[in-house]
Amino acid sequence: MNLNKLKAHFDCDILINERMSNHTSYGIGGSVLAYIRPNNKNDLIKIIKMMNKKSNKAYYLGSGSNLLVNDKNINAFVITTARAIKDLKITNNIIYADSGVMLGKLVKESMKHKLTGLESLAGVPGTLGGALKMNAGAWGSEISNYLTSVEIVDAYGSVKTLKPIDLNFGYRNSSFSPKDFILSAKFKLESSSKENIKIKKAKASDGRKKTQPLKYRSAGSVFKNPCSNLAAGFLIEKSGLKGTKYGGAEISTHHANFFINHGNAKASDVAFLIRLSRKTVYERYGIMLDLELRTIGFKNNNLFPNA
């Protein structure tokens, strides 16, 4: 990929040999070949088509709040719309938002228009694109609940509109192909009173503040809960691992499914705690925990069996 040509022909920011530690909530991650942030949709679509035509390895990211990136150099590009492609329009009870819109902004704007449905997601970091890919959720509500359509661009540069019926959304999971870049989405929300919406939002925000170590860098929950009435954090805590430290990383004493970075953690420190938790929980309870966070630059088979 000729980055100078890319820069000359398209409206995009390109950070060459950029450390991913600058773009992850963990503050961890080695360099990628280039971190590419197109500033408009047309150029984004063309760049994606070019990348795939030349068989370049590219990761499609949001704001890196659900990511563990290895410390080593990564022979791949990153393409993101975070903070760049971020139109948001509300007409009656229909919201249109680009994938680079931050989830917090989406929640705030829907509340301003007295629309209910998304307020439980208040405090979930990240972009709309990342939230849709992950089917982000909190306090019983998921981003896919009020979705009416999603616009994606595939590897060939074809833009498609998908309806919820075309997609499978599950617990922190969706059926978008890894080669689909999520461009935008529409939601249909219901009207409600400002007071009702505020109460629901306050419940979610207070719960988050009470239960999560928000002072520290993390990627949220490391593992998925094995089922709705069995939390991964509970199993890790009951295995005696809460507060376990390795290098600069720690299994939070506040919430055992949050592994925090004390400032100088390496990806390998977090990876060690991931392996330790999986092994210990498996030996005690016969349950193999599934990763919720996404990883880049690891040989999954070695580091995280079943990941």
Ligand SMILES: Cc1cc2nc3c(=O)[nH]c(=O)nc-3n(C[C@H](O)[C@H](O)[C@H](O)COP(=O)(O)OP(=O)(O)OC[C@H]3O[C@@H](n4cnc5c(N)ncnc54)[C@H](O)[C@@H]3O)c2cc1C
């Ligand atoms: C303190 C904290 C609390 C959290 N609490 C919650 C919570 O309550 N509930 C919850 O669900 N999550 C939670 N998370 C995790 C995280 O915020 C969500 O998963 C979020 O939706 C990720 O968005 P992102 O833009 O940062 O995605 P990224 O981390 O950048 O990417 C996540 C995945 O989405 C893909 N992706 C991103 N953008 C696109 C795109 N445009 N097109 C195609 N694929 C894309 C990436 O390839 C990757 O696989 C928390 C994280 C933190 C740090």
